[in-house]
Amino acid sequence: MKKWELLHSEQLVKDKWSDVRKNSYKKNDGSVIEPFYIYGFPDYATALAITKRGTVIVERIYRPGIDEIILELPGGCVDPTDTMLETAIERELLEETGYRFEQIEYLGKISPNPNTNTNVMHMFLATGGEEDPGAVRDTEEEVEVLELEWDQFIEDFKSQKFVQSMQTSTILYALMKLNKLIVY
Secondary structure, X not given: OOOOEEEEEEEEEEOXXXXXXXXXXXXXXXXXXXXXXXXXXXOEEEEEEEEOOOOEEEEEEEEOOOOEEEEEOOEEEOOOOOOOHHHHHHHHHHHHHOEEOXXXXXXXXXXXXXXXXXXXXXXXXXXXXXXXXXXXXXXXOXXXXXXXXXXXXXXXXXXXXXXXXXXXXXXXXXXXXXXXXXXX
C-alpha cells in the first residue's frame, strides 16, 4: 500500500482554530478523488483528573455543535507556546478547574477522525489534585467545575452522560491504567 498522491490543495479557511483545505488526490488505482476536504485543528489534551480525596473533577459545559449542556473532562488545545504536552495539560487543568496535580501520566494519543482531521487528542491521568486558591480561571467558556464521588462518576459514564468521543476514550484508557475497567 502506498499513500495517495496529492495533486492539488486549495486553502479555504485559515485562522487560529481552523484550517480547511480542498484537496485533489490520485489514488493507487489511478483514479482521482476530488474534492476531498481536510480539516486542520489544534491538537487537544484532556485528563481524567482525580483529587487527593479521590473525587473526580469534571465539567458541565454548553456545546453549541450539539446544542446541549454536557459533562466533560477538563482539557483543551495544545498551544504553540506549550513546551511539552504535560505543560499543556497542566495549564489547561489549572485554567479550567483551579487545581494542581502531584502526578500527570501520559496515556497516549488518538485521532478524532484520521480520514479528514489532522489533529490528535493527547490523553492523561492526573492524580493528587489540590485546589490552588491563587489560580486564575479562564472564564471564556463558562465552565462549571464539579467534583464527583467515584461511584457517581462511574454511573454517569455508564449511563453515557459523557458524549465527547475522544474523552470517553480517555476515560477508558485511564480506567485500564487504574485497573478499574468497567464490564457490563
